[in-house]
Amino acid sequence: MAADLERLRQEICRREEELSELKQRLADMEKKSVEDASDGTEPKTIHNGNQKLTNDQIGRYSRQLILPELGVKGQVKLLSSKVLIVGAGGLGCPAAIYLAAAGVGKIGIVDYDEVEISNLHRQILHTEHRVGVSKAESVAISCRNLNSSLNFITHKVQLSSDNAMSIIRDYDIVLDATDNVATRYLLNDACVLAGKPLVSGSALRFEGQLTVYNHKGGPCYRCLYPKPPPPETVTNCSDGGVLGVVPGIIGCYQALEAIKIAADIGTPLNQRLMLFDAIDCTTRTIKLRGRQVLCPVCGDNPSMTQLIDYEQFCGARATDKDQEKKVLPASSRMTAKEYQTLLENGIEHVLLDVRLPVEMEICHLPHPALNIPINTVKKDPSALVEQIKRQLASSGIPLDTSPVVVVCRRGNDSQLAVQLLHDSNLNIRDIRGGLHAWARDVDSLFPVY
Numbered sequence: 291m292a293a294d295l296e297r298l299r300q301e302i303c304r305r306e307e308e309l310s311e312l313k314q315r316l317a318d319m320e321k322k323s324v325e326d327a328s329d330g331t332e333p334k335t336i337h338n339g340n341q342k343l344t345n346d347q348i349g350r351y352s353r354q355l356i357l358p359e360l361g362v363k364g365q366v367k368l369l370s371s372k373v374l375i376v377g378a379g380g381l382g383c384p385a386a387i388y389l390a391a392a393g394v395g396k397i398g399i400v401d402y403d404e405v406e407i408s409n410l411h412r413q414i415l416h417t418e419h420r421v422g423v424s425k426a427e428s429v430a431i432s433c434r435n436l437n438s439s440l441n442f443i444t445h446k447v448q449l450s451s452d453n454a455m456s457i458i459r460d461y462d463i464v465l466d467a468t469d470n471v472a473t474r475y476l477l478n479d480a481c482v483l484a485g486k487p488l489v490s491g492s493a494l495r496f497e498g499q500l501t502v503y504n505h506k507g508g509p510c511y512r513c514l515y516p517k518p519p520p521p522e523t524v525t526n527c528s529d530g531g532v533l534g535v536v537p538g539i540i541g542c543y544q545a546l547e548a549i550k551i552a553a554d555i556g557t558p559l560n561q562r563l564m565l566f567d568a569i570d571c572t573t574r575t576i577k578l579r580g581r582q583v584l585c586p587v588c589g590d591n592p593s594m595t596q597l598i599d600y601e602q603f604c605g606a607r608a609t610d611k612d613q614e615k616k617v618l619p620a621s622s623r624m625t626a627k628e629y630q631t632l633l634e635n636g637i638e639h640v641l642l643d644v645r646l647p648v649e650m651e652i653c654h655l656p657h658p659a660l661n662i663p664i665n666t667v668k669k670d671p672s673a674l675v676e677q678i679k680r681q682l683a684s685s686g687i688p689l690d691t692s693p694v695v696v697v698c699r700r701g702n703d704s705q706l707a708v709q710l711l712h713d714s715n716l717n718i719r720d721i722r723g724g725l726h727a728w729a730r731d732v733d734s735l736f737p738v739y
């Protein structure tokens with residue numbers, strides 16, 4: 291049954307890709323037939339006396355063509371513009387679809403990752419049967435379904451110092467729709483060196499931000515943030531959570547700014563930062579400080595003339611993929627299977643779950659747990675030690691031999707907790723890989739989030 295489902299899913303995916311390719315071929319042939327026709331003395335398909343836009347284009351873009359600010363002139367600019375979207379996730383999806391709808395002639399999409407089920411609540415161009423498919427490809431397929439007359443280029447790679455300049459070179463405007471600091475610096479420096487405006491967005495929890503760097507004499511990212519933040523202060527969507535509409539809104543704003551720059555209309559958001567707060571529906575725009583003459587990349591005498599190692603510069607990876615930290619020695623850890631054995635043997639112990647209460651409500655191990663979030667543990671580890679000792683004493687459990695088992699979602703915070711509590715004479719260990727390991731190695735029906 292499961293194999294049948296998987297086969298069917300793959301079949302749908304395959305046919306969808308085929309369909310997308312056919313659509314692209316059809317669009318190319320249509321374009322060619324218009325060009326061939328207009329080669330002759332008598333234009334066969336263009337009767338609008340304008341020749342800058344085809345009848346199809348006039349029909350399709352009619353509602354924006356009649357905007358005096360945009361008009362035929364602006365539409366022609368859009369059709370000949372080339373926009374690169376880096377990141378095909380929560381920001382990149384809405385940005386891509388509106389750029390395609392508006393008729394940006396060439397749209398590049400960079401993403402090395404594949405669609406996961408947990409992406410679908412906000413990365414709205416991906417679909418259930420495209421789980422496991424390249425995100426860049428998935429965005430291109432969805433955009434092509436909306437507007438097959440455009441040129442979509444997929445770059446299924448991680449943008450890095452080695453490939454950034456050669457990818458960016460072919461575009462006029464770049465959108466930062468990524469989620470990590472190393473890529474932000476990389477994109478900034480690459481855009482300054484290549485002389486391209488960078489439309490930067492971010493979204494986390496209920497808040498979003500938007501600005502345009504390196505445009506019309508405004509500052510670059512480094513002018514404002516010369517030093518990267520300490521890695522431990524940076525939170526991503528997978529740890530902090532995000533309401534899907536928030537990146538949806540910011541991604542739309544990114545498309546809007548790119549369209550304004552491409553069509554040369556309105557006032558771009560350079561040297562200004564827009565802050566959006568969904569909880570009370572407020573938007574504030576604040577003035578940013580200007581370009582810094584001493585900026586190492588965009589200043590008057592830049593010391594940086596080529597890209598550097600951004601992971602080293604930021605002390606953090608250029609992806610937000612789970613990376614198992616190895617903080618504790620093996621003797622301070624147990625596997626999920628070992629914890630299962632401990633449960634089956636009825637061994638008395640204290641289970642400490644260091645996730646947030648809201649996460650406890652999603653799922654928890656089949657044993658009563660003391661729920662103290664890691665940030666509370668960090669604040670006062672000794673108070674927690676006392677609490678655990680009281681709990682052991684009240685249950686008549688011997689303090690030094692009975693295990694205290696710490697668990698979290700992926701086995702990183704649990705190690706931190708064991709480290710913080712390790713001076714306490716408690717027999718304390720964490721579960722390696724946390725609840726993800728429990729779901730993988732012990733209980734395949736246990737939910738993963």
Ligand SMILES: Nc1ncnc2c1ncn2[C@@H]1O[C@H](COP(=O)(O)OP(=O)(O)OP(=O)(O)O)[C@@H](O)[C@H]1O
Binds near residue numbers: 379402425450468526
């Ligand atoms: N250097 C990079 N090169 C290419 N793509 C990148 C780079 N850095 C980040 N990305 C992509 O940017 C996208 C950011 O989107 P978003 O944060 O919404 O998604 P996510 O990382 O899949 O989400 P989650 O944090 O829930 O797992 C991701 O698809 C990620 O693969």
Ligand SMILES: [Zn+2]
Binds near residue numbers: 585587588589
């Ligand atoms: Zn600068």
